[in-house]
Amino acid sequence: MANAKGRQSAALTAFLIIQTVAAAFFVGDAVGDLIADPTGPHSIYEVFVALALCLGIVFGIVALRRTLVRMRDQEAAIATASGALAQVIDSQFSDWALTPAERDVAFLALKGLDVAEIAGLRGAASGTVRAQLTRIYQKSGVSGRAQFAAFFVEDLLGAALVPT
Amino acid sequence: MAADPRHGPAPDLWDPLVRTSHWGIALVVLANAVFTKGGSSVHVAIGWIGIALLVLRLAWGLVGAPEARFGAFPPQPRAAIAHLRSLWSGKPGHYRSHNPAGAMMVYALWISLAVVIATGLAMTTDSPATIADREAIVTSGDWSTLAGTSDAGDDDAQDEHARKWVKEVHEMAANLMLALAVLHVAGVMVESRALRRNLVMPMIFGRRK
Numbered sequence: 001m002a003n004a005k006g007r008q009s010a011a012l013t014a015f016l017i018i019q020t021v022a023a024a025f026f027v028g029d030a031v032g033d034l035i036a037d038p039t040g041p042h043s044i045y046e047v048f049v050a051l052a053l054c055l056g057i058v059f060g061i062v063a064l065r066r067t068l069v070r071m072r073d074q075e076a077a078i079a080t081a082s083g084a085l086a087q088v089i090d091s092q093f094s095d096w097a098l099t100p101a102e103r104d105v106a107f108l109a110l111k112g113l114d115v116a117e118i119a120g121l122r123g124a125a126s127g128t129v130r131a132q133l134t135r136i137y138q139k140s141g142v143s144g145r146a147q148f149a150a151f152f153v154e155d156l157l158g159a160a161l162v163p164t
Numbered sequence: 165m166a167a168d169p170r171h172g173p174a175p176d177l178w179d180p181l182v183r184t185s186h187w188g189i190a191l192v193v194l195a196n197a198v199f200t201k202g203g204s205s206v207h208v209a210i211g212w213i214g215i216a217l218l219v220l221r222l223a224w225g226l227v228g229a230p231e232a233r234f235g236a237f238p239p240q241p242r243a244a245i246a247h248l249r250s251l252w253s254g255k256p257g258h259y260r261s262h263n264p265a266g267a268m269m270v271y272a273l274w275i276s277l278a279v280v281i282a283t284g285l286a287m288t289t290d291s292p293a294t295i296a297d298r299e300a301i302v303t304s305g306d307w308s309t310l311a312g313t314s315d316a317g318d319d320d321a322q323d324e325h326a327r328k329w330v331k332e333v334h335e336m337a338a339n340l341m342l343a344l345a346v347l348h349v350a351g352v353m354v355e356s357r358a359l360r361r362n363l364v365m366p367m368i369f370g371r372r373k
Contacts, residue, residue, distance in 0.1 A: 009179070013180035013181050013184050014184075017184055017216075017217070017220065020216040020217070020219065020220045021212075021213050021216040024212050024213070024215050024216035024219070025212055025291070028212060028291050029291045029293070032290070032294075057220070058223075061220075061223060061224065061228065064181060064228075065228055065229060068179050
């Protein structure tokens, strides 16, 4: 999503640059004609086209600004949502009465780390981590790792994350 | 956005219009200062591209993204000097847009660019296309068709004097701009060191995640 918006703003910028350069060349040429023959039909036509070009640039600037502001709002919304998700996870861990060590392991497991990686990070034996994971699955009443992760994804899909 | 736009975290990445116009103008200035011949159709055409980029950037300064607007980096000479002092003492403040010294540099560069453009326009009465046509005639060797164009001779002495003067200002402002550009690069390097933050990346692709 953010990438698509990024591409959109890049395309809008490229469009704006090309249009402004074209407008500069056209207006420069039109000014010469205007000085030579201020009331001729050719001059009037060129002034009209020049105005249209400038109007296009103004619209382009407005569109680019809107896209950038929307991108920033979305980033802020995502940050809020991920903060809210962390809160949801935290309170759920409390409901399950996970010990501090189990909380850490559960978080790392949710982040997608495997047993060896968690053991390495925590400086513990893999056996310990495996035992902790088993306790976590027991306390949360899930069958295993996949279901444990799915628990929160379901939460994410089901309920509104950001308090309204 | 209700907070003071002058303070807060600096952008990880400048918006695309700021970046494109920045490097575009840098290329235009470099090309016309070093590579093209003054008065040639290419020189004038590149100059016109410079006009377009400057006008677009100035318009963006009025209505663009928050940190690109003039209000985010007002010209404040005193604050600029204070900022340079704080650099010396090693405790420079962080700004959401350009720092006060950087802001003064931006305005100085824009003003000198505007002077270069204005004097350049004063010296050329024709569009790049017309100049290119004339160059083609000169190359072909048939100079007779040039008689009667705006470039045909018979300038009086006063006109010649004015033209020389304008040309002088054009070259002086261009040299001033190049000197300022060197100073600008040096400033970015010093500031990056003092803040321990790469100030160049936000002007290219942004911070690597």
